[in-house]
Amino acid sequence: MTADEYGQARAGRRLTPGDVRNVQFARATMLRPGYNDVEVDRFLDRMAEELAQLHAEKAELRDEVHVLRDQVAGAAAVEPPSDQAVRILATAQQTADGYVAEAEDFSRQMTADARAQYEEQLRRAKESAGEIIHAAQEAAARMVGGAPAVPAEGGSGGERTTQELEDQVAYLKAFAQACRVQLRAYLEALLTDVESEWGRADPGSLPQAPIRATSHRPEVSRNVAREVPLDDSTSERPAVAKGEGAEVATRRRGS
Amino acid sequence: MRASFAKAAAAGDEAPLYFYSHLFLSHPEARKLFPVSMAHQRDRLFQALGDVMEYVDDLDRLVPILQELGRDHRKFGTVAAHYPAVGASLIATLRHFDHQWNPALEQSWAEAYGVVAQVMIEAAEAGADQPPWWDADVVTHERRTIDTAVMWLRPRPEFPYRAGQSVSLESDVRPKLWRYYSPANAPRPDGLMEIHVRAYDGGPVSTALVRRVGPGDVLRLGPPMGHIAFDPDSDRDLLLVAGGTGLAPLKAVVDHVARYGPARRVDLYVGSRTEERIYDRVDLERMAGEHPWLTVTFAVSGDDLSPLEQGDVGEVVVRHGPWSSRDVYVAGPAAMVEDTTTRLVKDGVRPERIRSEVFAPSRLGPSLDGEVTE
Numbered sequence: 001m002t003a004d005e006y007g008q009a010r011a012g013r014r015l016t017p018g019d020v021r022n023v024q025f026a027r028a029t030m031l032r033p034g035y036n037d038v039e040v041d042r043f044l045d046r047m048a049e050e051l052a053q054l055h056a057e058k059a060e061l062r063d064e065v066h067v068l069r070d071q072v073a074g075a076a077a078v079e080p081p082s083d084q085a086v087r088i089l090a091t092a093q094q095t096a097d098g099y100v101a102e103a104e105d106f107s108r109q110m111t112a113d114a115r116a117q118y119e120e121q122l123r124r125a126k127e128s129a130g131e132i133i134h135a136a137q138e139a140a141a142r143m144v145g146g147a148p149a150v151p152a153e154g155g156s157g158g159e160r161t162t163q164e165l166e167d168q169v170a171y172l173k174a175f176a177q178a179c180r181v182q183l184r185a186y187l188e189a190l191l192t193d194v195e196s197e198w199g200r201a202d203p204g205s206l207p208q209a210p211i212r213a214t215s216h217r218p219e220v221s222r223n224v225a226r227e228v229p230l231d232d233s234t235s236e237r238p239a240v241a242k243g244e245g246a247e248v249a250t251r252r253r254g255s
Numbered sequence: 256m257r258a259s260f261a262k263a264a265a266a267g268d269e270a271p272l273y274f275y276s277h278l279f280l281s282h283p284e285a286r287k288l289f290p291v292s293m294a295h296q297r298d299r300l301f302q303a304l305g306d307v308m309e310y311v312d313d314l315d316r317l318v319p320i321l322q323e324l325g326r327d328h329r330k331f332g333t334v335a336a337h338y339p340a341v342g343a344s345l346i347a348t349l350r351h352f353d354h355q356w357n358p359a360l361e362q363s364w365a366e367a368y369g370v371v372a373q374v375m376i377e378a379a380e381a382g383a384d385q386p387p388w389w390d391a392d393v394v395t396h397e398r399r400t401i402d403t404a405v406m407w408l409r410p411r412p413e414f415p416y417r418a419g420q421s422v423s424l425e426s427d428v429r430p431k432l433w434r435y436y437s438p439a440n441a442p443r444p445d446g447l448m449e450i451h452v453r454a455y456d457g458g459p460v461s462t463a464l465v466r467r468v469g470p471g472d473v474l475r476l477g478p479p480m481g482h483i484a485f486d487p488d489s490d491r492d493l494l495l496v497a498g499g500t501g502l503a504p505l506k507a508v509v510d511h512v513a514r515y516g517p518a519r520r521v522d523l524y525v526g527s528r529t530e531e532r533i534y535d536r537v538d539l540e541r542m543a544g545e546h547p548w549l550t551v552t553f554a555v556s557g558d559d560l561s562p563l564e565q566g567d568v569g570e571v572v573v574r575h576g577p578w579s580s581r582d583v584y585v586a587g588p589a590a591m592v593e594d595t596t597t598r599l600v601k602d603g604v605r606p607e608r609i610r611s612e613v614f615a616p617s618r619l620g621p622s623l624d625g626e627v628t629e
Contacts, residue, residue: 080347081280089276093293100292108457115456118401122531126560194401 020047114197121190125183132179136172143168256363260308263352264301270352271297278344285340288332290431307371318374325375329387330423330433330477335379338372382478388425389414389476394447396469399534402454403500404465405439407447410476416442418511419485419504419584423477424450428463433477437504437586437612439535441511451503451535484610487511491582491608492520496572496595498527498587501614502535505586513546522575523551526568526591529558569595579603585611 023043025035263270275293279286289296303324310317346364350356391408398404416422418441423433439449454465468474485508493512495505502525509521527533533553543551554564554571564571568591572578583604585595592611600606 081277083351085280086273086276089280090272093272093276097292097294101294104457104459107462111454111456111462115402119529130560 110200111198114194114200117197118190118194121193125187125190128186129183132183136175136179139175140172143172256360256367257308259349259353259356259360259364260304263349264305266352268297270348271300273351274300274344274348277347278340281344282337282340285337288337288431311367321371321374322378325378326382327423327477327480328375329379329382330425330475331431332387333379335376338376342368342372385478386412388478391424391448391474391476393468393470393472393474398465400532402465403532403534404452404454405535406450406452406464406468408450408474408476409447413446414448414476414479416479417485418442418487418507420479421504422479424464425475425477426460426463426468426472428467429460432460434460435480437507439503439506439510441507441514443514449503449506451500453500485511485584486582487515488517489582490517490519492580493522494572494578494581494583495521495523496568496583496585496587497523497525498568498591498595499614501586501588501591501612503586504612505584506535506539508584509542509549512548513542518548521546521549522581523549524554524568524572524575525551526554526556526571526587528556530555530561530563567591567594569598573598573602576602579605581608583609585609587614589613 025039025043027035275289275297306320307317310320342365345368346361349364350361353360389410389412391410391414394407394409396404396406414422416438419437421435421437423435425431425433436450436452439451440447452461452464454462485504493508495508497505505523509523512519512521523539525533525535525539530553533555536553539551543549552564552571552575554566554568555561556565556567559565566574568587572595578599579602581604583599585592585599587595592613596606596609596611599609
């Protein structure tokens with residue numbers, strides 16, 4: 001192909017290595033030896049253009065390879081799970097949720113019972129403490145009331161009365177001490193009782209148990225138990241939950 | 256898009272169940288970011304998506320919400336790479352429940368999700384100068400009553416917050432279950448933070464925090480959230496009414512006034528069922544003794560033998576009124592907050608002066624409205 005022919009073909013066809021190797025430039029005029037410099041220049045321009053285009057294309061292709069490569073990697077990792085697999089996992093999750101909810105509900109009932117018992121016994125203890133104090137005060141009043149009668153009884157006089165009063169004070173002190181000891185024993189027994197009730201509700205939380213020992217037990221999430229019907233007698237929660245619902249609703253309306 | 260979302264939402268629990276199962280099968284590594292029981296998580300997902308759908312035409316509203324969500328998700332260990340996985344499972348779920356699914360719909364969903372994810376990711380990246388969460392050492396832990404504990408935490412690094420705000424909190428004993436608590440003090444120079452916890456019957460996190468956590472344990476804190484909207488610059492006198500651990504943010508308000516002023520009279524009323532259940536009495540009486548501008552009044556509603564004020568705390572407050580010149584803050588159980596607010600309004604307090612916060616058993620976190628709710 002001559003350089004001119006090449007020039008005509010440039011629009012339709014890519015420059016090949018063969019084109020370059022076989023290019024023939026026309027002889028110049030007699031006055032100016034060598035190739036026709038117009039043709040040479042034109043050819044060089046074309047070469048430059050062609051090289052630029054090749055570079056651009058190469059970059060484009062490189063990007064495309066990257067994109068495709070990423071796509072291939074992504075596609076391999078994320079093979080959409082089958083509906084069957086999704087169903088199986090969903091069922092397993094629901095089963096787990098059910099267990100957690102049940103455990104939590106059990107713990108709630110036990111704790112509520114333990115708390116009710118604790119409060120009831122504390123109330124009773126307070127009442128009986130009140131009674132004991134009342135009885136002691138009455139006894140003291142009786143003794144003090146009885147004291148004036150002593151001198152009337154005989155002739156031993158004031159000295160004996162003082163002695164008697166001191167005895168009575170000592171007796172009352174001992175009585176108060178005994179009451180205190182008894183009351184303390186009673187309260188401690190109550191506390192042990194409550195701890196064991198609580199312990200049954202939440203064994204992991206007992207002070208004597210190693211703190212982390214039970215951390216493997218199923219995770220419980222309180223919200224879950226909402227789905228489990230609550231026994232009316234267990235706690236005041238239903239009422240609270242209702243209140244919260246109303247609160248949320250109000251806020252949302254207000255927003 | 257709304258129609259296809261409605262179809263999925265109509266499937267109830269089935270749709271989020273499908274979504275999470277699909278997500279965990281495609282990306283098993285994502286499972287460890289969630290708690291064992293997913294029941295509540297499922298409710299939250301569609302609640303959040305529903306809110307996004309509701310505000311989708313109101314970008315001024317939606318964008319800040321998404322930014323907040325994006326920032327808050329950092330504490331869950333969420334990274335940018337998780338978002339496409341969630342998007343793919345979301346679209347698979349919608350497709351599964353929509354019999355008229357078509358490529359055009361899929362395209363719109365993919366684009367919409369792309370925008371949502373981008374806003375969240377950008378917000379998360381913008382917040383990257385803050386840690387995603389803070390470790391906090393339990394310095395002291397004191398059980399005050401059978402079900403209430405007060406603990407002091409030392410967050411690392413410094414934890415910036417304001418009096419009345421809430422922080423979310425997670426413990427290794429109950430991984431991936433975050434609950435909201437309010438610090439009971441204003442920020443201190445030594446960075447320590449006081450937290451009040453009441454164990455609710457059967458509550459997994461609260462019982463663990465009261466009975467299993469102790470000094471030396473490490474908790475995790477999420478970024479602080481706007482909450483009881485305490486106005487520190489108002490110089491109006493204050494009326495604070497607390498029930499249960501609703502005391503915590505109000506005690507922080509008292510502490511704020513004590514530390515940073517401005518000087519204002521503060522009357523704090525603390526309601527309780529019985530006298531034993533008033534778990535912070537000693538410290539409150541100490542504060543009342545130290546600060547002449549502070550009075551603390553305790554009220555019991557179910558303890559005839561107690562010498563304290565008798566009656567529901569709202570009733571007691573109104574008995575000591577009038578309070579019409581005060582800024583009022585009320586925090587506690589829903590019934591108590593409602594009762595107190597109603598009584599105060601009836602008594603002549605302007606409703607806009609009353610700010611309240613409900614303390615419910617599981618304070619799981621803010622809804623898309625930014626409110627911390629059940």
